[in-house]
Amino acid sequence: MNQISLHDLVIQIGQAAxxxxxxxxxxxxxxxxxRNRKITVTIxxxxxxxxxxxxxxxSQKTDT
Known part of the structure; x- marks a missing residue:
């Protein structure tokens, strides 16, 4: 089981894949x-x- 950032995986195998x-x-x-989201993909x-x-x-601040 390997983990890789979404960005790095797209570089390796492409966005469509x-x-x-x-x-x-x-x-x-x-x-x-x-949007620079911090997404980790597990293979x-x-x-x-x-x-x-x-x-x-x-995830969002609310004013009360």
Missing amino acids: VARAIGVSPAAIHKAIM NDDGSYTAHELRPFP
Whole structure:
């Protein structure tokens, strides 16, 4: 099981291939990279891919 950043994986195998592997559109991959989201992709032992995002909680500040 290996982990790699979304950006680095796109450099290695291409945006369309990453999108197919994790089940999203190529546009979603592009948007995530352009917004500099911290997404880590896990390449599982069976060859499947899973993606996770690490972000602060709460993700949005609310004024009360």
